[in-house]
Amino acid sequence: xxxxxxxxxxxxxxxxxxxxxxxxxxxxxxxxxxxxxxxxxxxxxxxxxxxxxxxxxxxxxxxxxxxxxxxxxxxxxxxxxxxxxxxxxxxxxxxxxxxxxxxxxxxxxxxxxxxxxxxxxxxxxxxxxxxxxxxxxxxxxxxxxxxxxxxxxxxxxxxxxxxxxxxxxxxxxxxxxxxxxxxxxxxxxxxxxxxxxxxxxxxxxxxxxxxxxxxxxxxxxxxxxxxxxxxxxxxxxxxxxxxxxxxxxxxxxxxxxxxxxxxxxxxxxxxxxxxxxxxxxxxxxxxxxxxxxxxxxxxxxxxxxxxxxxxxxxxxxxx
Amino acid sequence: xxxxxxxxxxxxxxxxxxxxxxxxxxxxxxxxxxxxxxxxxxxxxxxxxxxxxxxxxxxxxxxxxxxxxxxxxxxxxxxxxxxxxxxxxxxxxxxxxxxxxxxxxxxxxxxxxxxxxxxxxxxxxxxxxxxxxxxxxxxxxxxxxxxxxxxxxxxxxxxxxxxxxxxxxxxxxxxxxxxxxxxxxxxxxxxxxxxxxxxxxxxxxxxxxxxxxxxxxxxxxxxxxxxxxxxxxxxxxxxxxxxxxxxxxxxxxxxxxxxxxxxxxxxxxxxxxxxxxxxxxxxxxxxxxxxxxxxxxxxxxxxxxxxxxxxxxxxxxxx
Numbered sequence: 031x032x033x034x035x036x037x038x039x040x041x042x043x044x045x046x047x048x049x050x051x052x053x054x055x056x057x058x059x060x061x062x063x064x065x066x067x068x069x070x071x072x073x074x075x076x077x078x079x080x081x082x083x084x085x086x087x088x089x090x091x092x093x094x095x096x097x098x099x100x101x102x103x104x105x106x107x108x109x110x111x112x113x114x115x116x117x118x119x120x121x122x123x124x125x126x127x128x129x130x131x132x133x134x135x136x137x138x139x140x141x142x143x144x145x146x147x148x149x150x151x152x153x154x155x156x157x158x159x160x161x162x163x164x165x166x167x168x169x170x171x172x173x174x175x176x177x178x179x180x181x182x183x184x185x186x187x188x189x190x191x192x193x194x195x196x197x198x199x200x201x202x203x204x205x206x207x208x209x210x211x212x213x214x215x216x217x218x219x220x221x222x223x224x225x226x227x228x229x230x231x232x233x234x235x236x237x238x239x240x241x242x243x244x245x246x247x248x249x250x251x252x253x254x255x256x257x258x259x260x261x262x263x264x265x266x267x268x269x270x271x272x273x274x275x276x277x278x279x280x281x282x283x284x285x286x287x288x289x290x291x292x293x294x295x296x297x298x299x300x301x302x303x304x305x306x307x308x309x310x311x312x313x314x315x316x317x318x319x320x321x322x323x324x325x326x327x328x329x330x331x332x333x334x335x336x337x338x339x340x341x342x343x344x345x346x347x348x349x
Numbered sequence: 350x351x352x353x354x355x356x357x358x359x360x361x362x363x364x365x366x367x368x369x370x371x372x373x374x375x376x377x378x379x380x381x382x383x384x385x386x387x388x389x390x391x392x393x394x395x396x397x398x399x400x401x402x403x404x405x406x407x408x409x410x411x412x413x414x415x416x417x418x419x420x421x422x423x424x425x426x427x428x429x430x431x432x433x434x435x436x437x438x439x440x441x442x443x444x445x446x447x448x449x450x451x452x453x454x455x456x457x458x459x460x461x462x463x464x465x466x467x468x469x470x471x472x473x474x475x476x477x478x479x480x481x482x483x484x485x486x487x488x489x490x491x492x493x494x495x496x497x498x499x500x501x502x503x504x505x506x507x508x509x510x511x512x513x514x515x516x517x518x519x520x521x522x523x524x525x526x527x528x529x530x531x532x533x534x535x536x537x538x539x540x541x542x543x544x545x546x547x548x549x550x551x552x553x554x555x556x557x558x559x560x561x562x563x564x565x566x567x568x569x570x571x572x573x574x575x576x577x578x579x580x581x582x583x584x585x586x587x588x589x590x591x592x593x594x595x596x597x598x599x600x601x602x603x604x605x606x607x608x609x610x611x612x613x614x615x616x617x618x619x620x621x622x623x624x625x626x627x628x629x630x631x632x633x634x635x636x637x638x639x640x641x642x643x644x645x646x647x648x649x650x651x652x653x654x655x656x657x658x659x660x661x662x663x664x665x666x667x668x
Contacts, residue, residue: 057376091410091442099431100424109419112445116452121459122443123410126431133435140440249623282627304568308601 040069089147092329093137095125096152101247102275102303103318107152107173110322118330120147129155129213138164148329153216169329173321174217177336182328184321184337188218191314191341192225192270195298199268202349204296205233208241208266210255210276222272241266252279256287259295268296268349274306274313281309281348297348310347359388408466411648412456414444415471420566421594421622422637426471426492429641437649439466448474448532457483467648472535488648492640493536496655501647503640503656507537510633510660511544511589514617518587521668523615524552527560527585529574529595541591560585571598575606578614587615587668593625593632600628600667616667629666 034052038045043062050058051066058066094111096104108122115122123146127133134156140146141164148169154161158179164170165180176183199207209226211219223242230237240262243255255276259265271277277299284291291297299306302315321339328335353371357364362381369377370385377385413430415423427441434441442465446452453475459465460483467488473480477498483489484499495502511528518526528545530538542561549556559581562574574595578584590596596618603610610616618625621634640658647654 098428100421100428102419105419105424108443109417112418112443116445122445124427124431124441124443126435126441249627253627279627308568308572308598 037066037069040072041065089145090120091123091146092120092326093123093125093140093146093149094152095127095134095137095149095154097127097129097155099124099126103273103301104152106301106303106318107322107325110319110324111150111326112322113319114323114326118326120326127155129153131155131160135160138167138170141170142167144168150325150329152325153218171325171329173325175221175336175338180334182331182334182336184324184328184339186218186316186321186341187338188221189225192222193229194341195270195314195343196226196229198343199270199296199298199349200229200233202268202296204268205235206241206264206267207270208243208268209270209272210243210246210251210280211272212245212247214242214244219272243269246271246276247273249275249279249282251276252281253283255280256283256289266295268292268298270298270300272300274299274301274303274311277311277313277348278305278309281311292347292349298343299348302344306344306346312346312348313344314341315344316341356385356388359391360384408464409439410442410465411439411645412442412444412459412465412468413471414446414453414456414468414473416446416448416474418443418445420592422592422620423471425620425622425637426641426644429638429643430469430645431641432638433642433645437645439645446474448472450474450479454479457486457489460489461486463487469644469648471644472537490644490648492644494540494655494657499653501650501653501655503643503647503658505537505635505640505660506657507540508544511541512548513660514589514633514662515545515548517662518589518615518617518668519548519552521587521615523587524554525560525583525586526589527562527578527587528589528591529562529565529570529599530591531564531566533561533563538591562588565590565595566592568594568598568601570595571600572602574599575602575608585614587611587617589617589619591619593618593620593622593630596630596632596667597624597628600630611666611668617662618667621663625663625665631665631667632663633660634663635660 034045034048038048043066047058047062048066051063092115094108098104112122125133125137134154137149141149150171152173161170170181172181172183173185174183175185175187196207211222213219227237243258246255271280277297280297281291284295289295297311299311299313300316301318302313306313317339324337353364353367357367362385366377366381367385370382411434413427417423431441444452444456453473456468460468469490471492480489489500491500491502492504493502494504515526530541532538546556562577565574590599596616599616600610603614608614616630618630618632619635620637621632625632636658643656
């Protein structure tokens with residue numbers, strides 16, 4: 031790729047001179063200007079629009095921080111963000127962190143250095159105090175409850191929706207209820223664990239850590255869950271499964287092993303992904319595309335807003 | 350966000366003066382320089398790294414052109430691209446085109462204007478002649494057979510792999526074979542149609558356009574296919590399904606409607622996505638993550654390469 035240095039070499043002038051010509055600076059001699067313009071013409075050099083960005087202070091790029099780009103939960107969020115971005119001529123810059131703190135900070139540093147206009151953090155690993163430091167540099171939007179903090183957010187009340195689903199299973203006769211979670215240490219997961227423990231206290235059932243299945247993210251993790259359950263003396267009779275992908279994996283595994291759903295094991299998935307509809311999985315609808323759209327809009331609002339999106343139960347055939 | 354204009358206002362100087370201070374330009378009076386530096390300090394303004402990019406000619410951004418970001422085919426490609434990008438400290442800029450020509454050209458224009466260092470086109474709508482015009486501006490990589498053209502590519506020989514799958518079904522006793530395709534007009538689809546027609550000639554069976562099911566992209570499209578087949582007097586006894594998602598939808602729909610697979614309908618999926626393994630779908634393995642990785646590496650090679658990736662059949666339970 032031709033850069034300003036190549037042009038300078040071709041024209042036999044300094045880089046500073048090329049820069050002055052590009053920026054219509056007055057202190058350039060005519061013959062040097064001519065040489066630079068000829069060199070530019072010769073190699074089809076386009077004036078770098080980054081120079082324009084310097085003037086407007088806008089890059090029309092928005093950073094998206096997410097652990098993986100190949101999970102339906104995140105691809106649906108991205109879909110919503112992309113829909114709004116398209117309307118406003120913004121491009122998405124993906125920061126796939128694999129939950130490495132340093133990768134998250136890289137996105138925040140790009141905001142600080144004006145390389146992107148805003149950052150949407152779909153799921154974070156960094157402590158809030160770190161993110162808080164960066165709020166002075168530009169718009170940071172989160173997909174979790176940030177009420178009382180200095181950033182906008184669109185979120186599901188995971189405590190409330192988890193408790194609702196647990197109560198629903200209890201009313202259907204279940205008291206041995208376990209759950210599958212993607213990353214137990216996550217912010218949303220902590221709210222869910224709190225709801226779970228409060229629910230157990232309410233129905234007077236002791237907490238059993240065996241009933242929490244961690245690292246459940248994909249279809250194939252469903253089989254792991256069933257294998258674990260089969261080794262238990264007192265297996266759960268119902269599971270909340272925080273991803274429909276995992277719930278679909280559990281249903282498929284149960285079909286292969288002749289475990290009857292919902293008689294032997296009841297299931298509630300989360301997200302209402304297309305697969306849950308086609309596999310008839312009862313699920314908690316989380317409108318991820320809508321949430322994605324709202325996150326983008328919030329990124330360019332002048333005031334801070336925190337919007338809670340209601341989740342709702344969709345009754346199908348697995349409870 | 351504070352920009353150069355705000356700084357100029359605060360310091361009581363012109364934008365040009367601020368620019369000169371930021372670029373360590375000699376022709377600035379000391380008192381003006383001091384005023385600018387004070388203003389910058391006051392509002393935490395970071396020197397825009399875009400200025401650095403002007404000097405190095407690199408943005409460390411790579412454009413990814415794809416029709417949708419929420420389909421497993423593309424998310425697996427992105428996963429591979431992202432893995433390599435992570436290693437080389439590049440960020441992905443997504444251009445979600447929905448197969449609109451203008452959106453594809455926007456990515457090419459950003460390459461032309463040096464806003465991104467390279468473009469990977471995962472699936473294109475633009476005619477080759479348009480893309481060809483932009484090859485002079487930087488690295489453009491395609492995910493289709495571009496042998497003989499001036500761009501690098503990593504690709505599957507879709508003619509060969511389609512023909513192989515058709516022959517396999519024929520050997521298993523099928524001669525009424527149809528296929529499901531995402532977008533019949535696409536470059537890869539045209540190769541597949543050619544293979545299909547050549548195969549029919551070889552086995553002496555007339556072409557029946559009813560046997561081609563277009564617009565099959567997602568899980569839910571599987572039901573449509575089955576509904577169409579049920580209206581036919583002479584339905585196909587086997588289908589090639591160019592996405593495992595659609596194949597999974599067909600399997601699920603057949604289970605619900607008590608259509609026996611493979612006895613009443615045999616299926617071969619494509620991609621070898623995780624769902625095909627767990628639903629025991631015979632499929633053509635296309636190593637999308639590996640292809641994604643190679644596409645990224647090609648973007649920064651100094652010479653043009655065209656690499657064919659072999660596809661292979663994975664025998665499971667649907668043929």
